[in-house]
Every structure is written in structure tokens, then in C-alpha cells.
Amino acid sequence: MAKRGIPVLKKPGGNFCPGCGHNIFHRLICEVIEELGYENNQMMCFAIGCACNHAAVFNGENTMGPHGRPASVATGVKRTNEEMLVTTYQGDGDAYVIGLQDTFNAAYRNERITQFVVNNTCFAMTGGQMGWTTLPGQKTATSQTGRDTDTTGAPLKFPELVRNDFNAAYAARGAVHNPKEIRKTKGYIRQALEAQIAGEGYSIVEAVSICPTNWHMSVDQSIDFLEKEVLGAFELGEIVKRRGE
Amino acid sequence: MSETVLMKGNEAVAEAALRAGLDFYAAYPITPQTEILEYLSKKMPELGRVCVQADSEITAINMIMGAAYTGKRVLTSSAGPGISLKQEGLSYCAANDLPVVYVDVQRGGNGLANMGSCQTEYKREVTGGGNGDYHAIILAPASVQETADMVSLAYELAEKYRNIVGIMTEATIGQLVEPVTFKEAVDPASLPVPSWAKTGKMISSSDEPIKPRIKDAKPKADRAKYFQMKEEVQMWESTNVDDADYVVFAFGAPSRVVYDALLILREEGQKIGMIRPQTLWPYPEKALEELKEDVKGLISLETNCTGQMLPDVALARDLHFKDRHVPVYSCAYIVLDRIPTVMQVVDDIKAIISGQTEEAY
Numbered sequence: 032m033a034k035r036g037i038p039v040l041k042k043p044g045g046n047f048c049p050g051c052g053h054n055i056f057h058r059l060i061c062e063v064i065e066e067l068g069y070e071n072n073q074m075m076c077f078a079i080g081c082a083c084n085h086a087a088v089f090n091g092e093n094t095m096g097p098h099g100r101p102a103s104v105a106t107g108v109k110r111t112n113e114e115m116l117v118t119t120y121q122g123d124g125d126a127y128v129i130g131l132q133d134t135f136n137a138a139y140r141n142e143r144i145t146q147f148v149v150n151n152t153c154f155a156m157t158g159g160q161m162g163w164t165t166l167p168g169q170k171t172a173t174s175q176t177g178r179d180t181d182t183t184g185a186p187l188k189f190p191e192l193v194r195n196d197f198n199a200a201y202a203a204r205g206a207v208h209n210p211k212e213i214r215k216t217k218g219y220i221r222q223a224l225e226a227q228i229a230g231e232g233y234s235i236v237e238a239v240s241i242c243p244t245n246w247h248m249s250v251d252q253s254i255d256f257l258e259k260e261v262l263g264a265f266e267l268g269e270i271v272k273r274r275g276e
Numbered sequence: 277m278s279e280t281v282l283m284k285g286n287e288a289v290a291e292a293a294l295r296a297g298l299d300f301y302a303a304y305p306i307t308p309q310t311e312i313l314e315y316l317s318k319k320m321p322e323l324g325r326v327c328v329q330a331d332s333e334i335t336a337i338n339m340i341m342g343a344a345y346t347g348k349r350v351l352t353s354s355a356g357p358g359i360s361l362k363q364e365g366l367s368y369c370a371a372n373d374l375p376v377v378y379v380d381v382q383r384g385g386n387g388l389a390n391m392g393s394c395q396t397e398y399k400r401e402v403t404g405g406g407n408g409d410y411h412a413i414i415l416a417p418a419s420v421q422e423t424a425d426m427v428s429l430a431y432e433l434a435e436k437y438r439n440i441v442g443i444m445t446e447a448t449i450g451q452l453v454e455p456v457t458f459k460e461a462v463d464p465a466s467l468p469v470p471s472w473a474k475t476g477k478m479i480s481s482s483d484e485p486i487k488p489r490i491k492d493a494k495p496k497a498d499r500a501k502y503f504q505m506k507e508e509v510q511m512w513e514s515t516n517v518d519d520a521d522y523v524v525f526a527f528g529a530p531s532r533v534v535y536d537a538l539l540i541l542r543e544e545g546q547k548i549g550m551i552r553p554q555t556l557w558p559y560p561e562k563a564l565e566e567l568k569e570d571v572k573g574l575i576s577l578e579t580n581c582t583g584q585m586l587p588d589v590a591l592a593r594d595l596h597f598k599d600r601h602v603p604v605y606s607c608a609y610i611v612l613d614r615i616p617t618v619m620q621v622v623d624d625i626k627a628i629i630s631g632q633t634e635e636a637y
């Protein structure tokens with residue numbers, strides 16, 4: 032059962048903007064790690080981006096590597112520490128743009144790690160530039176008249192790519208903007224980590240999340256935009272189910 | 277000591293690393309270093325250790341970074357452009373004081389570069405290479421035996437100083453087959469887990485996370501460490517320097533050509549000596565204490581076209597000869613596909629002695 036109160040892996044606080052989904056998603060991950068009894072046998076490989084902010088409020092063991100490279104850093108940790116629960120915590124720019132090579136190849140090898148990716152449809156830390164998850168027509172700092180998919184590509188759906196082309200153990204996409212989705216997302220996190228513990232292979236959970244600061248909206252407007260626009264492009268649910276489930 | 281075997285320089289890197297207790301290796305194929313990957317991809321699984329053929333040099337350096345964080349002995353290797361791709365990762369290793377070891381089997385030139393036996397990576401390796409404010413210790417072997425010896429030394433130095441160590445060989449040394457005797461093998465399981473290794477346990481709340489980045493103490497400690505390494509790690513080998521009028525500075529494969537050239541010049545009555553740097557960073561400035569007071573000139577001899585080592589020889593000269601000017605000459609071999617012949621070196625040194633070559637510094 033879910034514990035109440037702040038998980039031991041988390042310190043109070045954190046430098047996130049009000050309404051940001053990063054903190055909710057990260058807290059859920061911390062809760063599940065603890066519920067599985069791995070708080071003293073885990074490594075979280077942090078990305079560069081707003082994800083970095085967790086490092087200051089995380090009591091768990093962690094690494095900091097270059098922008099985009101957490102899946103590779105995690106590979107080195109996992110291959111030499113098979114019993115350790117090894118995760119990455121990244122933004123979508125980190126995991127799917129600059130680090131697409133690392134993410135893709137970790138999934139391709141069926142590396143026994145779990146990637147957690149916050150999809151806020153932009154590069155938040157650097158001021159809200161377009162990423163590969165930006166919606167068609169969405170205005171960002173580098174797509175000021177709206178994203179033109181003819182010249183910049185259409186939103187990248189990595190979990191779907193995993194489903195179609197790789198032999199991964201588990202892939203899901205959740206959201207963290209209301210209690211119902213938060214509960215479901217926590218379930219996805221648990222499935223992904225259990226898949227790793229059981230040695231089933233690569234797992235990934237993406238969380239669609241609001242970024243009021245870079246969307247230039249209030250929290251309420253952001254949630255509205257997420258429900259009406261973002262979830263239209265990014266379907267929620269289990270995209271690759273565990274074998275035998 | 278084990279028996280002596282005939283082996284390629286690249287294979288000797290791999291075998292010596294295994295014997296030093298290598299836990300984890302990741303790399304991407306590139307000539308002239310690929311034998312290291314091939315050798316380890318066969319041997320490591322047999323020993324229950326991990327070798328990953330990575331999808332690029334970038335992911336390879338990041339993989340070994342991950343294993344190094346947990347205190348494992350790690351290695352990656354590459355050449356030319358592949359080492360360029362590793363620079364961001366190496367800079368992160370420096371930021372986190374990770375004792376990673378890498379091997380650069382140099383190829384020659386810019387861009388794709390060629391398969392020549394060259395020393396075109398000197399400048400990058402000795403300055404740290406990546407962004408920021410750090411140095412890797414750079415070891416430069418001149419034979420297959422020395423390559424093997426430097427691999428075990430690399431792990432000792434890396435762990436002693438919690439610093440990156442690069443072994444800079446070159447195509448000739450990597451491809452050369454010579455007799456080599458290896459040290460007894462160390463079982464990685466018998467090595468103590470370093471106190472700083474990340475074991476997966478929770479960080480006590482008194483610890484600052486990401487220590488190195490946010491404490492003022494880190495740059496101060498770094499400065500002290502780099503000065504300490506400069507003082508303690510310099511290594512070189514000298515040949516006939518006590519009475520030498522001219523002293524050649526040469527490392528790696530060309531130093532072997534210089535050695536033969538010295539024999540010929542001695543027979544002709546020319547007093548020429550050689551200092552062969554074995555560490556390129558820190559540069560063996562102390563070696564100049566062996567020179568006679570009235571030495572006539574120093575010669576930086578290397579196989580690259582810009583004379584990458586030349587400024588280091590000039591700096592060492594300035595540090596040692598405070599009261600008089602000792603000219604520094606450059607012999608930089610710009611033929612990128614081969615090292616100079618003995619007679620070419622003899623002629624070039626004679627041109628310096630006879631005053632036909634202008635001093636460089």
C-alpha cells in the first residue's frame with residue numbers, strides 16, 4: 032500500500048515552479064523504490080535539465096553525467112552491479128533529442144535498466160525551446176509561429192517505438208495532473224521496476240507533465256492545455272505489457 | 277612474473293588491463309586500436325567480466341563512467357576522432373574525481389585522419405581535452421613491454437590521485453609485435469572497494485549531494501591535486517645526457533629512431549643525448565636537472581606538423597636555465613604516414629649542430 036508522508040528518499044523542498052509535474056513524478060518513483068525495499072540498493076542516474084533539481088533533494092544514491100547520457104551511465108552501473116536497482120530520471124529533451132542515441136540503444140540492447148522520462152513538450156531548463164515532443168503548431172521559444180512538422184518532424188513517441196521494434200520488457204505513458212492519473216502512473220512505475228528486478232529486460236515510463244513557466248500559462252490553463260491538446264497526441268496507458276501479464 | 281610471450285601492443289594493453297583487475301570495458305571499433313576491443317570481447321566473458329561494444333565512443337565513455345562511480349576498474353579506448361567524442365564524458369569524470377583509464381592509439385592528422393603512426397593528439401591529451409579546468413595524467417610508452425607496464429601503473433595512479441589517466445600510444449606501438457612479460461593477475465574481487473564508491477546506499481543527510489559542483493572546496497582541492505601530481509608523477513628516461521651538447525626530447529615510437537641516430541652521431545664524435553618523456557602530463561621538467569650547465573641546444577622531435585610538444589620543451593628550458601638563453605629547435609615530421617628514418621634524424625640533427633636550422637624558441 033502507498034505510504035503517507037514524505038518518502039525517506041526525499042528531502043522536503045526542491046527548486047520547481049508551482050504546479051510542475053516533475054516533483055510529483057519523482058516522488059512517486061521514490062515511494063515505489065521504497066515500497067520495493069530498494070532504497071539502500073539503488074542508483075538513479077540524473078539527467079541535465081530541470082531533472083537536475085532533484086539531486087539537491089534526493090537522499091538516494093545518484094550519478095550526474097552529461098546531457099542525454101543517463102541510459103549509458105546506467106548501463107555501466109547495471110552491468111557491474113546486477114543486483115542494484117538502476118534507473119534514469121530525465122526530461123524529454125535529454126532522453127529523446129540529444130540522448131536519443133543512448134536511449135534508443137539501451138532499449139535496442141534490452142538493457143536491464145528503467146528509464147523515467149518527463150515529457151513536458153519542450154526544453155524547460157533552457158527556456159522552453161522546441162523538442163521532438165513539441166506538438167504540431169505548438170509555439171515555443173524556437174518555433175515562434177508554431178511547430179512546422181514539415182521541416183522539424185512530428186512528435187516523437189518513444190514508448191511506441193519500443194513497442195513496435197524492440198524486445199523490451201515494459202513501456203508505459205502516464206500523467207501526473209490529477210489523482211486518478213497519479214495513481215495509475217504509480218502502478219506503471221511499479222510494473223517497470225518489478226520488470227527490472229525480475230530480470231525481464233528494458234523498461235521505460237514516460238510521464239506527460241505541465242510546464243506552466245515555459246508554456247506561459249497559469250497552472251489551470253496548463254492542465255486544460257494538457258487535457259485538450261497534449262493527451263490528444265500522446266496516448267496514456269501501458270504500451271508494452273510485461274510478458275505473462 | 278609470468279612467462280614472456282610475443283604480442284601486439286594493442287593486445288598487451290588488453291591483457292595487462294585484465295591482469296590489473298579490469299571489471300568493465302566499453303568501446304567502439306576504430307583502427308588502429310580495434311584489437312583491444314576484439315581481445316577483450318573474447319576474454320572478459322570467459323572471466324565473468326563485462327565488455328560492451330558500444331554504439332559510439334560517446335556512449336562508451338558514459339558507460340565506463342557509470343561503472344567507475346561504483347568503484348570498478350574501467351577502461352575505454354579509441355583513436356583520433358573517437359577520443360574527440362569522449363571529451364565531454366572525460367570532463368564529467370574529472371568533475372566527479374572518477375579514476376577512469378583510457379587508451380588513445382593515435383592515428384595521424386585532422387578530421388578522419390589517416391592510419392599513419394603519428395603524434396597528432398599530444399596537444400589535446402596534455403591539456404585535459406574537454407571543457408573545464410583539469411588534467412589527465414598522460415603516459416606515453418615506447419614499446420610493447422612498456423605499454424603493458426604502464427597499464428598497471430595507470431590504475432595505481434588513477435586510484436591514488438582519483439584522477440583520469442590516459443595512455444597515449446600510436447599506430448606503430450599498437451601494431452608492433454614484441455616480447456612482453458606481464459605482471460601476475462589480480463582478481464578484481466580481491467580489490468578493496470574504494471571509500472568513495474557509490475554502493476547504492478542512501479546518502480546520509482549531512483552529505484551534500486553533487487558535492488563536487490557546489491562546494492568552493494573543489495577548485496581549491498583540484499589546484500592542490502594538480503600541483504601535487506606535477507611534483508610527484510613526472511617520469512622520463514635519459515640516454516647519454518651528462519656530457520651532451522645537444523639534447524633531443526622525443527617520446528613514443530620516434531624516440532626509438534632517435535636512439536639509433538644517437539649511436540651513429542656518437543661514433544662520429546657528436547655528443548648528443550636524449551630525454552624520453554614517459555609522462556607527457558605532467559611534463560618531466562625535472563629531467564633538465566641532468567643536463568650539463570653549458571648545453572648548447574634542446575631539440576623537440578615529434579611526428580606532427582605543428583610541433584605540439586615544442587612549447588613544453590621551451591617552458592621546461594625557461595624554468596631551468598634562468599641566467600642564459602639555450603635555444604630550442606623543432607624537428608617536426610610532417611610526413612603523416614610514417615615515422616622518420618634514422619638517417620633523416622641524423623641529417624636533421626647535423627643541420628642544427630651546423631647552424632643551418634633556425635631556433636624555434
Ligand SMILES: Cc1ncc(C[n+]2csc(CCOP(=O)(O)OP(=O)(O)O)c2C)c(N)n1
Pocket residue numbers: 079080081082098121122123124125126149151153154155156157162
Ligand atoms: C551538451 C549540452 N548541450 C546543451 C546543454 C544545455 N541544456 C541543459 S538542459 C537542456 C534541455 C533540457 O530539456 P529536457 O531534457 O526536456 O528537460 P526539462 O528541463 O524540460 O525537464 C539543455 C539544452 C547542456 N547542458 N549540455
Ligand code: SF4
Pocket residue numbers: 046047048050051052053081151155156241242243244245
Ligand atoms: S521550468 Fe517547467 S519543467 Fe522546469 S521546474 Fe519549472 S515548470 Fe517544471
